[in-house]
Amino acid sequence: MADGIDALCYEFGAGKSAIREQFERATKLKESGAENIYDFSIGNPYVDAPPEVNESIVHALELPSVDLHGYTANRGLTYVREAIATDLRQRFGGNYSADDLVLTAGASGALTSTICALTSPGEEVIVLTPYYPEYRMFIQAWHCKCIPVATQPTTFQPDVDAIERAITPCTRMVIVNSPNNPTGAIYDEQILRDLGAMLRRKSAELDKTIYLLSDEPYREIVYDGRSNPWVAGTYSDTIVCYSYSKSLSIAGERAGYVLVPRSVINHDRVIDAILGAQRVVNTIMPSIIQRVVGECVGAPAPMDAYTRKRGLIYEGLARIGYEVVHPDGAFYLWMRALEPDEDAFSDRAFEHGLLLVASNDFGIGGYERLSYCVADETLAGCLPAFQELWDDYGGYTW
Numbered sequence: 001m002a003d004g005i006d007a008l009c010y011e012f013g014a015g016k017s018a019i020r021e022q023f024e025r026a027t028k029l030k031e032s033g034a035e036n037i038y039d040f041s042i043g044n045p046y047v048d049a050p051p052e053v054n055e056s057i058v059h060a061l062e063l064p065s066v067d068l069h070g071y072t073a074n075r076g077l078t079y080v081r082e083a084i085a086t087d088l089r090q091r092f093g094g095n096y097s098a099d100d101l102v103l104t105a106g107a108s109g110a111l112t113s114t115i116c117a118l119t120s121p122g123e124e125v126i127v128l129t130p131y132y133p134e135y136r137m138f139i140q141a142w143h144c145k146c147i148p149v150a151t152q153p154t155t156f157q158p159d160v161d162a163i164e165r166a167i168t169p170c171t172r173m174v175i176v177n178s179p180n181n182p183t184g185a186i187y188d189e190q191i192l193r194d195l196g197a198m199l200r201r202k203s204a205e206l207d208k209t210i211y212l213l214s215d216e217p218y219r220e221i222v223y224d225g226r227s228n229p230w231v232a233g234t235y236s237d238t239i240v241c242y243s244y245s246k247s248l249s250i251a252g253e254r255a256g257y258v259l260v261p262r263s264v265i266n267h268d269r270v271i272d273a274i275l276g277a278q279r280v281v282n283t284i285m286p287s288i289i290q291r292v293v294g295e296c297v298g299a300p301a302p303m304d305a306y307t308r309k310r311g312l313i314y315e316g317l318a319r320i321g322y323e324v325v326h327p328d329g330a331f332y333l334w335m336r337a338l339e340p341d342e343d344a345f346s347d348r349a350f351e352h353g354l355l356l357v358a359s360n361d362f363g364i365g366g367y368e369r370l371s372y373c374v375a376d377e378t379l380a381g382c383l384p385a386f387q388e389l390w391d392d393y394g395g396y397t398w
């Protein structure tokens with residue numbers, strides 16, 4: 001008998017992501033008392049939130065209950081959006097205002113509302129491999145096609161010619177993510193400008209707007225004083241999706257936003273469509289967390305901690321002989337597997353207590369992702385296990 005279960009929703013729920021599978025595997029092992037488990041699966045910041053976060057929660061608790069716990073406007077409290085807009089203007093120039101912002105439940109809420117609002121069933125959304133696996137779900141949920149396009153080998157920078165070749169009359173959007181999860185690459189400003197110029201030309205040629213969606217949860221997590229280009233400054237039809245999960249270490253609180261710059265064509269209609277999508281999927285930022293964001297906008301990311309963690313794992317693995325991409329941003333290490341079958345490699349790593357995420361979920365083969373926002377002891381303690389794994393294989397087999 002037909003049970004009415006939606007096939008896509010079922011697939012998303014029953015088929016867990018490789019990241020979650022490894023995370024749950026590690027959690028079960030730890031709960032059963034197993035020792036020497038090195039869990040590099042999930043990007044859950046293991047760095048304290050800045051003191052301002054807890055202080056602002058205490059301030060919020062002083063508000064009258066009906067104000068604090070009542071509904072807010074769907075787009076978020078005005079003073080919070082004003083604080084964010086001021087911060088953006090100070091850092092990136094532009095004329096951003098509260099009216100350009102919609103507060104959301106994390107970047108996930110921002111991404112899914114934006115894709116819902118700006119696509120029609122059957123349209124295509126281009127993602128660059130290796131890509132954050134949830135994009136596939138956010139795109140397919142709205143009956144659009146996820147079109148993977150390879151980045152440049154070794155640098156993992158966007159390949160503008162390859163993106164152009166993938167554009168068809170059905171293309172509606174290109175998603176970029178810099179600093180990148182999983183490679184740690186920061187996209188080069190000139191390449192972004194070339195991408196913008198190409199999208200402008202293709203939009204005119206196809207007589208439709210092709211949006212650039214810039215997913216920026218790691219915007220502030222940038223090493224060695226490198227600069228991180230402001231993507232919205234390179235193409236007028238850029239929509240920015242942001243998250244406080246990583247910069248403030250508050251991933252469980254669900255805080256993010258969509259920024260629709262004034263330069264975006266039909267700006268007000270775009271904002272209204274995103275608000276409409278939000279009503280449907282209800283990705284509104286919780287009231288108390290809006291107030292936290294209002295007080296913590298501009299708090300610096302904990303770069304000392306992440307720089308130390310990057311050094312421990314990157315140098316440790318490179319010393320053994322692993323081919324690892326030096327991350328310029330975010331907190332992931334992208335490592336070439338010792339054998340071409342990345343699933344077989346992560347199973348073998350698991351035998352040594354190492355929980356890595358195989359690259360096929362990110363749209364390419366032969367790599368593993370390590371999330372190094374974990375305890376320093378894990379980063380130092382795992383190296384003997386990585387050495388044993390290396391010795392098991394006798395180094396690279398391919």
Ligand code: PLP
Binds near residue numbers: 108132243244256
């Ligand atoms: N985009 C990328 C590239 C991410 O890595 C993540 C989370 O890890 C997200 C979006 C979702 O972030 P949020 O926790 O704000 O929903």
